[in-house]
Amino acid sequence: MSVLPWLVAAWLFGVGVYGVATSRNFIHLIGCLSVCQSSTYVLLLSLGYRWKAVAPIFYDHPPGTLAVDPVVQALVLTDIVVGATITALLLAMALRVDAKHGTLDPQELRPLQGEGH
Amino acid sequence: MSPRTRLALLCLAGACLTVPIWKVAQALPPFGAPTGAYGPAVNALGPPLRHVSNMVSAVNFDFRGFDTLGEEFMLLCAVTGAVLLLRGTRGESLADKAGIIPGRPRERRADATILICRIFGPLTLVFGLYMALHATVTPGGGFQGGVVAASGLLMVYLGEGYETWRKLVRSRVLDVMEAGGALLFAMAGLSPMLTGAAFMQNVLPLGAFKDMLSGGLMLVENVGVGFAVAGGFAMLFLEFMEETRALKSETQE
Amino acid sequence: MSLILGLLLGLAALAGLGVVLSRDPRRQVMAMAANGLALTLLFFALQAPDVALSELTVGTAATPLLFLVTLAAVRMNRVRQRK
Numbered sequence: 001m002s003v004l005p006w007l008v009a010a011w012l013f014g015v016g017v018y019g020v021a022t023s024r025n026f027i028h029l030i031g032c033l034s035v036c037q038s039s040t041y042v043l044l045l046s047l048g049y050r051w052k053a054v055a056p057i058f059y060d061h062p063p064g065t066l067a068v069d070p071v072v073q074a075l076v077l078t079d080i081v082v083g084a085t086i087t088a089l090l091l092a093m094a095l096r097v098d099a100k101h102g103t104l105d106p107q108e109l110r111p112l113q114g115e116g117h
Numbered sequence: 118m119s120p121r122t123r124l125a126l127l128c129l130a131g132a133c134l135t136v137p138i139w140k141v142a143q144a145l146p147p148f149g150a151p152t153g154a155y156g157p158a159v160n161a162l163g164p165p166l167r168h169v170s171n172m173v174s175a176v177n178f179d180f181r182g183f184d185t186l187g188e189e190f191m192l193l194c195a196v197t198g199a200v201l202l203l204r205g206t207r208g209e210s211l212a213d214k215a216g217i218i219p220g221r222p223r224e225r226r227a228d229a230t231i232l233i234c235r236i237f238g239p240l241t242l243v244f245g246l247y248m249a250l251h252a253t254v255t256p257g258g259g260f261q262g263g264v265v266a267a268s269g270l271l272m273v274y275l276g277e278g279y280e281t282w283r284k285l286v287r288s289r290v291l292d293v294m295e296a297g298g299a300l301l302f303a304m305a306g307l308s309p310m311l312t313g314a315a316f317m318q319n320v321l322p323l324g325a326f327k328d329m330l331s332g333g334l335m336l337v338e339n340v341g342v343g344f345a346v347a348g349g350f351a352m353l354f355l356e357f358m359e360e361t362r363a364l365k366s367e368t369q370e
Numbered sequence: 371m372s373l374i375l376g377l378l379l380g381l382a383a384l385a386g387l388g389v390v391l392s393r394d395p396r397r398q399v400m401a402m403a404a405n406g407l408a409l410t411l412l413f414f415a416l417q418a419p420d421v422a423l424s425e426l427t428v429g430t431a432a433t434p435l436l437f438l439v440t441l442a443a444v445r446m447n448r449v450r451q452r453k
Contacts, residue, residue, distance in 0.1 A: 001376070002149065006142040008379045012386045014131060019390035021127050022120065027395040027440060031402055034433065035386045038409055041425075042382060045416045048156060051149040055417045056160055056172035057256055059327060063164035068417045069156030070163075070172035074181060077173065078188040080424045081260045081346060084433050085195035088353045091440045092202040095360065098444050099206070102451065107120060173420045216446050248423070256419035264427040271435060350432060357436055360443035364450070 005046035012039035026094040026104045030087060037083045041076045048072035168323045169253040169332045177258065178335040178342075182317045185338070186302060189345055193299045196349040203356045215279040216363040226278065234276025241269030249343035253332040259339045263346025270351050279358065291352040298345025305337045378412040385409070399437045406430040 012035055019032030048069030054061055056070035098104050146152045163175045177185050217223065248255075249262025274282040306317040314320050317334070324331035385401070385408040392398040406429020413422035 002147040003142040003145075004376060004379055005148050006145055007138075008383050010138045010142070011383050015387055015390050018127060021123055024393070025395055027437060027444075028393060028398055031395070031398050031437070032390050034402065035389050035405070038382075038386065038405070041409070041421070042379075042412070045413060045418055045421065046148060047145075048151060049149055049416050050151060053417060055256070055419050057419065058164055058170040058172070059254055063170070064161070067160045067172070069151060069153065070159055070176050071156050071181070073173045073418045073421050074176040075184075076418070076421050077258075077260055077424050078177065078185060080421065080428050081264060082188050082192050082195070084264075084428045084436075085192050085199070085349060085353065087433055088357070088436050089195045089199040089202075091357075091436055092199040095440060095443055095447075096202055096206065099447055102448075104444065171420075216442075218442075218445060218449055256423060258420060261420060261423040261427070264424065264432060268427050268431045271431065353436065354432075354439075357439040357443070361439060361446055 005042060009039045009043035009046070012036070012042060024105050024107065026097065026106060027091070029106060030090045030094065033090070034083070034087060037079075041080065044072045044076050164326060167319065167332060167335070168326045169335065170327055171253050171255065171258070173256075174252045174258045174335065174339070175332070177260075178252075178338045179319060179332070182306070182338065185342070186306060186317075189299055189302050189342060192345065192349055193295065196295065196353060199353060200356050203360060207359065211359070211362040212365045213280060213283060214363050216361050226276075231276045234272045238269055238272035238276060241272055242266050245269055245347070249339065251329055252339040253335055254327055254329060259342030260346055263343045263348075264350055266343075266347040267350035267354065271354060274354075274358070279362075282358075286351065286355055288352065288355055291348045291355065293348075294344050295348030295352060296345075298341045298343065298348060301341030301344065302338055305334055305341060309334070375415055378408070378415050381408045382412045395437070395441055399434045399441075402437070403430045403434045406433070 016036035023029040053066045056067040245262045245266030248257035252258040309318045309320045319333040321333035323333045385405040389401045392401045410422045410426045
């Protein structure tokens, strides 16, 4: 089953999008968005993996040992930390929405609601 | 759009995409046998060119340092946005104590929790500092070390409670730390241009292989990222915790 | 495909499903911490220690804490609005 990681990444993304589309609570929606993010991490890291290779840190192994791809690891590493701060920004927005409208249900909120409606 | 319509459209999209996803999964290189040439080239050229042993840090701060500059500023923007949203509408009628929800039992903090947090809080801070400084030799770096240091501050909150934590952690210091880290990274990029080199070119002495002080300009960028990430996460914790403060009118009852 | 990688990939898929299926936000926070742990183990098995370190701290400590504090703030606001 050498296609299992790609299928797991697609499954995680699909499950996350399903959660976002059918969510009844903004905070639950933000959690499902983080599942979508984690699917990209799984995909990228699986693309760089090589059988019988070590981590790309040449402290214990001499330089020249077969190692996995370090470029995708660098991408995922910064992505995880920045993704967490974006989640914090979304949570702050959810707090403001709840303070203004009194509800956290995405299906009860309509966009661009004016003050006089 | 009603929820049923949305779910029906989602299922339709999923059904249409199943076959293309299967075809793409078959067409990608098999798991464990990547065909790209960039990764092995970095692994082969990194140690002799830059004298570092952590290839991921070398890619993050040297070979693809410009991307990390973008990510750093993305972090700065997200933290600024969240802080702006929270600070701007908070108002002045909040006391310095944690808020209480009526009807929930108030338990005293357990002694075991206080002891463990007092032992492991400073230990986590030191570990985060160690991990951030040894970016070029062992797994670690500014991003990981900064987040670990911020979670060390969190253990201080768990052990001491909100009032003590609020006195220890000052938001001015965190503001300066976060902005200073981003500025340091940008300066590390611009300073080589003063000597005639390219943007973010590694002009500092490269040091010895497997030594902590190796990598040249990577160390400066690393320190900048560590400060920015630690300051940013700690500021997010602080601002979110401030949302749960009690109102002044409630504490005077 | 080695057995442990297959098992860890399956565990990550189940943990993601668990996060989506927990509709109550307070339960979902615990599911998110478990998801972070499952992903950390998977990243270690994929020979990526740097990534696993980031995911461990962010996924099990930082993000669940932000969610819990947001939930507490929402509940406090509701109580105050009712008064």
